[in-house]
Amino acid sequence: MGSYLNVWEPVLVNKSNRPVLADGEYNILIRDNMGLYQGKSKILGRQNGRIYLTNKRIIYFDNDTNANCMALPLSIVSNCEIIEGFFRSSPKLKIHIRSSNESNDLSKSNSETNGTFPSTNGIGSKVNIINWACKICSYNNQISSNFDFEENDVPKCVSCGIRPNKQYLMKLLEEATRKNSINDKDQTIPDNNGGDNNSPTIVDSTAMIIEDSSNHQLIERRDDQCPTCTFINHPSMKYCELCGTELKTSLPPSLQSKLSNNVSNVSIISKDTDITNNPLRLKIETSEEIYTNNKPYIKLSFRKGGYLEFNQKLIEILDELKWDSLKNKGVINQNSIKQQTPKLRKESLRGPGIHGLELQGEHQRKTNEIILSNTLDDLEQLMFKYQDVLKLSDSFVRFVRPQVNSSKYTVSTSVIPPLLIKKSSTLYLQELSRHISEYSINFELTKASSMITTEELFANYNRYLVSTQGFGTELIEPNDFNKSIELFEELNLPIKLKRYEASGLVVISQRSSTDSYQNFILKCINSFEYEFRYNKLKNIELGLGNDQILSNEYNFFKGLTISQLTDQLEWSYNVTVQEVETCVNNGSIVIDQSIAGTFYHINKFSSNYEDPIDETKLIEKIKQEILNEQNNITNTLKSQYDQENSGNLINVKPDYTFGIGRITQLVNQDTGGNGSELESFRNTPDPSLHSQYESLNDLQGLTFE
Amino acid sequence: MTTEFVFPKIHTFPPLYTEQPNSTILSNQLDSWCQIILQYCEFYKITSLNRNGTPKYSQIESLSIDSLPPIFENKSINRSTNDNFRNVIIHHLIYKLKKAQYIDPKKPELGIYVYWRSLVEWGQLLYDYVDSTGQLGTVLTLYELTKSDESGLPDSLKNLDEGLLIKIVKDYLIKQGKAQILMNEDNEIGGVKIV
Numbered sequence: 001m002g003s004y005l006n007v008w009e010p011v012l013v014n015k016s017n018r019p020v021l022a023d024g025e026y027n028i029l030i031r032d033n034m035g036l037y038q039g040k041s042k043i044l045g046r047q048n049g050r051i052y053l054t055n056k057r058i059i060y061f062d063n064d065t066n067a068n069c070m071a072l073p074l075s076i077v078s079n080c081e082i083i084e085g086f087f088r089s090s091p092k093l094k095i096h097i098r099s100s101n102e103s104n105d106l107s108k109s110n111s112e113t114n115g116t117f118p119s120t121n122g123i124g125s126k127v128n129i130i131n132w133a134c135k136i137c138s139y140n141n142q143i144s145s146n147f148d149f150e151e152n153d154v155p156k157c158v159s160c161g162i163r164p165n166k167q168y169l170m171k172l173l174e175e176a177t178r179k180n181s182i183n184d185k186d187q188t189i190p191d192n193n194g195g196d197n198n199s200p201t202i203v204d205s206t207a208m209i210i211e212d213s214s215n216h217q218l219i220e221r222r223d224d225q226c227p228t229c230t231f232i233n234h235p236s237m238k239y240c241e242l243c244g245t246e247l248k249t250s251l252p253p254s255l256q257s258k259l260s261n262n263v264s265n266v267s268i269i270s271k272d273t274d275i276t277n278n279p280l281r282l283k284i285e286t287s288e289e290i291y292t293n294n295k296p297y298i299k300l301s302f303r304k305g306g307y308l309e310f311n312q313k314l315i316e317i318l319d320e321l322k323w324d325s326l327k328n329k330g331v332i333n334q335n336s337i338k339q340q341t342p343k344l345r346k347e348s349l350r351g352p353g354i355h356g357l358e359l360q361g362e363h364q365r366k367t368n369e370i371i372l373s374n375t376l377d378d379l380e381q382l383m384f385k386y387q388d389v390l391k392l393s394d395s396f397v398r399f400v401r402p403q404v405n406s407s408k409y410t411v412s413t414s415v416i417p418p419l420l421i422k423k424s425s426t427l428y429l430q431e432l433s434r435h436i437s438e439y440s441i442n443f444e445l446t447k448a449s450s451m452i453t454t455e456e457l458f459a460n461y462n463r464y465l466v467s468t469q470g471f472g473t474e475l476i477e478p479n480d481f482n483k484s485i486e487l488f489e490e491l492n493l494p495i496k497l498k499r500y501e502a503s504g505l506v507v508i509s510q511r512s513s514t515d516s517y518q519n520f521i522l523k524c525i526n527s528f529e530y531e532f533r534y535n536k537l538k539n540i541e542l543g544l545g546n547d548q549i550l551s552n553e554y555n556f557f558k559g560l561t562i563s564q565l566t567d568q569l570e571w572s573y574n575v576t577v578q579e580v581e582t583c584v585n586n587g588s589i590v591i592d593q594s595i596a597g598t599f600y601h602i603n604k605f606s607s608n609y610e611d612p613i614d615e616t617k618l619i620e621k622i623k624q625e626i627l628n629e630q631n632n633i634t635n636t637l638k639s640q641y642d643q644e645n646s647g648n649l650i651n652v653k654p655d656y657t658f659g660i661g662r663i664t665q666l667v668n669q670d671t672g673g674n675g676s677e678l679e680s681f682r683n684t685p686d687p688s689l690h691s692q693y694e695s696l697n698d699l700q701g702l703t704f705e
Numbered sequence: 706m707t708t709e710f711v712f713p714k715i716h717t718f719p720p721l722y723t724e725q726p727n728s729t730i731l732s733n734q735l736d737s738w739c740q741i742i743l744q745y746c747e748f749y750k751i752t753s754l755n756r757n758g759t760p761k762y763s764q765i766e767s768l769s770i771d772s773l774p775p776i777f778e779n780k781s782i783n784r785s786t787n788d789n790f791r792n793v794i795i796h797h798l799i800y801k802l803k804k805a806q807y808i809d810p811k812k813p814e815l816g817i818y819v820y821w822r823s824l825v826e827w828g829q830l831l832y833d834y835v836d837s838t839g840q841l842g843t844v845l846t847l848y849e850l851t852k853s854d855e856s857g858l859p860d861s862l863k864n865l866d867e868g869l870l871i872k873i874v875k876d877y878l879i880k881q882g883k884a885q886i887l888m889n890e891d892n893e894i895g896g897v898k899i900v
Contacts, residue, residue: 556717556782587727590734592719594784601720605733 003289004296005038005282007076007097011059011069015494016438018431019052019059019069029053029313030427031306036060037092037299040292041285046070050427051300053310055317058095058300070280072097072298074321082311083299091307093300093314130176131228132169136162140228147173397467423480430491432476433484436461437493440508445495449520450570451509454485454497500578507575517579518588524568525560525589525602532557537615538622559592559599709774710748713741722777722784724793735797742794743804745776747821752866753808755816758791764864808868818869822861827869828877830861835899844887844896847871 012020021027035047045068052059056075062068078096085091129142139159147155149170154163224233226240226247239246291297302310422428439461444452452460462475485508488495496511536554560568566576580600583589592599715721715737725731746754750764758777760770777794778785786794795817798805804823808815822830831850835841838857850858851865871886874897878884889895 556719559719584725585727587730590720590725590727590730591723592784593723594719599719601718603730603733604715604718605721605725605730605737 004097005280005284005289007072007296007298008070008280008282009057009073010280011061011071013061013066013069014438015441016434017061017066017491017493018434018438019061019071021054022056025054025056027052027054028317029310030425030431031302031304031310032063032427032430033303034060035090035301035303037301038282038284038289039297039299040290044283044285046282047301051310053313053317055320058314070282074317077318079318080311080314082307090301090303091305092302093307093311095298095300095314097296097298130172132164132172134160134162135164135168136160143169143173394469423474429480429484430487432480433487433491434493436481436484437488437495439464440495441510445508445510447570449517451498451507451575453572453575454482454506454508456572457485457508502581503574503578505574505578518583518586520569521565521579521583521600522588522602524565525600528560528564529557529602533615534618534622537619538626541619541622541626557601558596559601561597561599565600710745712774712779713737713744716741716779717782719782719784722779722786722790724790732797732801735794735801738794739798739802739804742776742798742819743821746819749773751819752869753816753818754805756792756795756814757788758795761816762866764866766864806872818866818872824873824877827873828881828883830859831870831873832878832883832899834859834862840899842898842900844898846896847894850897 014020030053031051034049034051036043036049045065046060046062048064049060049062049068052061057071057073058077059071060069072095076098078098080093080095083092083094129144131140132143133140134157137157137160139157141155141158143155147169149166154166154169156163224235224237224247225231226233226243226245228245229240229243231240231242233241233247237247289296300307300310425431436457440452440457443464444450444457444460458476458478458481461481465473465475485497487493488497488508494511495508498507498509499505500507532554539550539554562573562576562580565571565580566573569576571579580589584591584600588603589600590603590605592601721734721737725734742754742758745751746760749760749768751760751762752764753761755761759775760773763770775785777791795805798819799807799817804820805817806820807813807817835845847867847870851862851867851870871894874884874886878899879886883899885898885900886894887896887898
């Protein structure tokens with residue numbers, strides 16, 4: 001018996017202690033106070049957690065340590081059954097897992113559903129997938145061997161969309177069927193050998209067929225030869241090393257399963273080191289996994305009840321999954337005819353006596369019944385219409401949403417999965433709390449310093465719900481909101497409530513930053529002061545110290561007003577007022593009140609205050625920067641000049657000096673000595689102008705008499 | 706006196722002119738203010754101030770008291786303290802730091818003496834001067850002790866406010882038993898005898 005601890009997958013967890021869901025995955029049910037069993041024994045460290053049932057996985061979320069979270073994909077679950085509680089043992093849900101062979105087969109069949117039509121027509125006829133290479137683009141297309149050329153068109157190439165020659169396809173099909181009939185005889189032998197306990201017990205017919213067909217194709221070739229490119233691979237390879245085609249091992253399935261069993265047996269011995277068998281390093285109570293009937297299963301223990309609904313939902317999902325896989329194979333609704341409802345014929349009921357009256361009464365009841373059922377049908381129709389309307393409204397969401405926010409939210413919709421949990425659930429508030437935390441961390445509390453009042457968050461959160469989930473969403477009620485934000489502390493979420501005693505204001509902020517608001521204010525003021533002094537010194541350095549306007553502007557550092565701080569820190573005004581007040585009260589900042597208003601400064605009164613800005617260093621720095629700036633300006637001017645003049649034949653000379661140069665030029669012109677001027681061009685070192693010299697060079701040899 | 710007093714940097718710090726709500730900061734702020742006042746007075750040798758902070762008497766004769774830069778106002782940053790805060794500062798200077806005293810406690814509007822040099826130090830200076838010139842036991846007029854040019858009066862004592870001089874003698878030297886005051890017939894102080 002192999003180890004089945006490898007069925008568990010790791011789960012990504014977000015900051016707000018919710019699992020990160022995959023695309024198209026959504027929560028269906030959540031249960032708290034759950035424990036996990038592998039077979040008959042408890043899995044250690046997984047005895048107190050929440051179980052999220054999604055449409056793809058069963059996610060165990062540990063309440064104590066996030067690292068202990070894990071998930072079971074539903075694709076490998078075969079079915080489930082309830083074990084009722086007995087005295088002190090809580091009710092459990094037993095979830096059977098497909099043994100590894102089965103699950104592999106299933107996934108394989110899912111991936112290759114493309115051209116497979118399982119044997120619904122008759123048990124004897126076997127269907128294979130045959131590869132055909134497109135003659136245009138050489139893409140390997142697939143076609144099933146029972147393809148009917150008379151009913152269907154010749155299929156197009158999936159890659160380039162060009163139809164192949166019909167004869168070519170038919171020939172391929174013929175060849176394939178011939179091979180099939182030969183191999184059919186051999187086929188029975190390995191299957192029988194496949195034997196008692198190792199051969200899969202409940203196997204889809206499709207899966208079997210594909211495995212069969214793989215065996216047929218391979219018997220022709222060498223065992224380890226790639227069917228596509230004929231490269232001879234190592235026998236243990238699963239995919240061709242050259243072209244990536246899947247290889248079909250020639251080993252009979254019994255041998256294969258034995259091989260894999262051997263591997264897993266070995267791994268049980270060296271349990272700690274084996275990663276493939278137990279990737280999450282789970283430890284269970286007993287030293288080995290024990291299963292009744294030697295079938296792998298896990299158990300969910302419902303410490304606080306609620307197992308009936310869970311079971312029901314799980315079965316629903318499993319059915320849905322099976323139905324989906326059937327649908328994917330395309331076996332549903334084949335050749336189905338819509339049933340016509342028989343028309344009701346009106347009877348005229350008229351008879352004498354009591355019998356007639358009874359008949360009339362009965363008739364009346366019948367019509368009533370029909371009317372009632374019709375109305376119910378209509379109601380149902382209405383509900384469907386309602387859902388259609390919802391979908392429609394969802395499609396308009398992007399128009400409704402304000403333009404400014406659109407960029408903010410479009411990124412987001414995929415980030416936070418919507419909250420799908422019923423209000424009646426006991427976990428509703430907790431989940432809501434987590435969801436709010438997730439939202440606020442992603443959108444509202446983006447900076448370490450940011451915080452938001454509860455009122456604002458409430459409004460924004462509801463707006464967000466509408467804009468991402470359409471108008472059909474239920475908005476959060478203030479009561480629920482208030483209760484759920486109280487839970488931040490209890491759930492150990494990364495955000496935190498903060499109350500201001502003076503005004504009764506409640507704000508939400510990131511937990512990490514709550515103690516250092518004062519620092520944000522101080523930093524902000526300091527940076528402004530630094531900037532101010534920097535500019536002032538720079539002006540002085542630039543010789544603008546005497547400028548009337550500038551010297552007025554940079555006379556002294558005026559400090560910051562509340563509104564400036566609000567702007568800088570992205571807090572709401574109320575919050576800033578509160579925070580500044582606390583800062584003033586604890587003495588870190590001081591007030592300057594004048595006619596112009598109230599300004600806030602860093603406290604420089606205390607005797608141990610040291611100026612953080614070293615002016616001499618600052619001056620050095622400014623001098624350097626001014627130098628660099630001026631260098632830059634000169635360089636850009638120069639390059640601009642060069643650029644402009646490179647296209648101009650007259651001005652080719654970049655280091656042209658008026659004065660002497662001009663005189664010599666004039667002299668040369670007087671004497672008709674055009675050649676010497678060109679000579680001087682040739683001495684200019686600028687290579688970008690070289691081509692022009694070349695063109696002028698033709699004239700160089702000319703002499704003028 | 707051509708050079709002007711250079712105010713410390715904090716004098717251009719706008720919050721200095723607002724009474725701070727936080728008590729610790731306020732006391733720091735008042736300390737800063739008193740520091741400024743003392744430095745200012747020492748620089749200009751001002752021994753007494755009016756209640757509104759303008760200088761009342763300076764030892765330096767050539768100094769025109771009215772043209773001195775005001776303490777409680779900074780025109781360059783357009784800030785000045787209000788009267789109330791000035792009183793707080795002076796109160797702090799008198800009762801907390803004990804570096805000043807009302808000229809007449811019954812009439813605070815007369816102004817204050819500012820003790821950038823304490824009464825003890827003043828008394829010591831006076832005593833040393835009398836001692837070094839061998840005039841112990843002789844009666845000296847107030848004029849001789851302040852304005853006299855011939856007797857080699859040290860600069861620090863020259864042109865000292867008479868009121869302050871009397872205060873020094875009364876409050877320090879007499880209590881030490883080192884001086885006596887002689888009244889003239891008009892019941893005014895005629896002379897001082899230091900022994």
